[in-house]
Amino acid sequence: MVLEAVACKHCGQAQQVKRYGTTRAGTQRYRCFxxxxxxxxxxxxxxxxxxxxxxxxxxxxxxxxxxxxARVLGINRNTVSSHFKKK
Ligand SMILES: [Zn+2]
Incomplete structure (x- = not known):
């Protein structure tokens, strides 16, 4: 079994990241402790x-x-708009 270090996407820390179930689509989910x-x-x-x-x-x-x-990042403009509304 090979363990790969996964860095947290929020804080960048890789020491306390563990597998945390899967998403509904079946993708592996991780949690940073x-x-x-x-x-x-x-x-x-x-x-x-x-x-x-x-x-x-x-x-x-x-x-x-x-x-x-939206054009630069390749995402929908409504997504960008809702991001700013939440901020
Ligand atoms: Zn983290």
């Missing part, structure tokens, strides 16, 4: 990835519009 948050390695929906969420915020702060951001 340092920050307590869960994540999957490859997201089915791009906009769910914390790295893409951070990019949405960065592009918005740098003056990109909703449609610009």
């Amino acid at each position: 340092d920050c307590g948050r869960t994540f999957v390695k490859i997201y089915t929906h791009k906009a769910r990835d914390p790295l893409v969420k951070a990019q949405i915020t960065q592009l918005g702060l740098n003056g990109s519009g909703v449609r610009d951001t």
